[in-house]
Amino acid sequence: MLKNIYNYLQTPEKSGRRLGLFRIFFCIFGGLIVAYLGMTLLAFLIPGEVKETAIISIMFNTLAWACATTWIALSYTKFSAFLKVIIPTLIFSFALYIFY
Secondary structure: OHHHHHHHHHOOOOOOOOOOHHHHHHHHHHHHHHHHHHHHHHHHHOOOOHHHHHHHHHHHHHHHHHHHHHHHHOOOOHHHHHHHHHHHHHHHHHHHHHHO
16 A cells, blocks of 8 residues: 555656646645745744844745745655655754754
């Protein structure tokens, strides 16, 4: 069962012209999660007042979301798109847990 799912996710699409529903879903929502977690971590790391760091994070969130979405969309396989969402999410989540 898991081996079949793994083989399905590892197989690249035949046509590079279409992204597919799986990668579109991960691009939009995975990019949003990675961007928000990254900007929240950035707000913790920037020295200064909370108001200033919140404004900086809000301003750069759209850029971070666009960059993360493009990075995920350019994945060669569905499995690599999945990993490009899961690994940064786990790293940012653990870092936020440590700083908070």
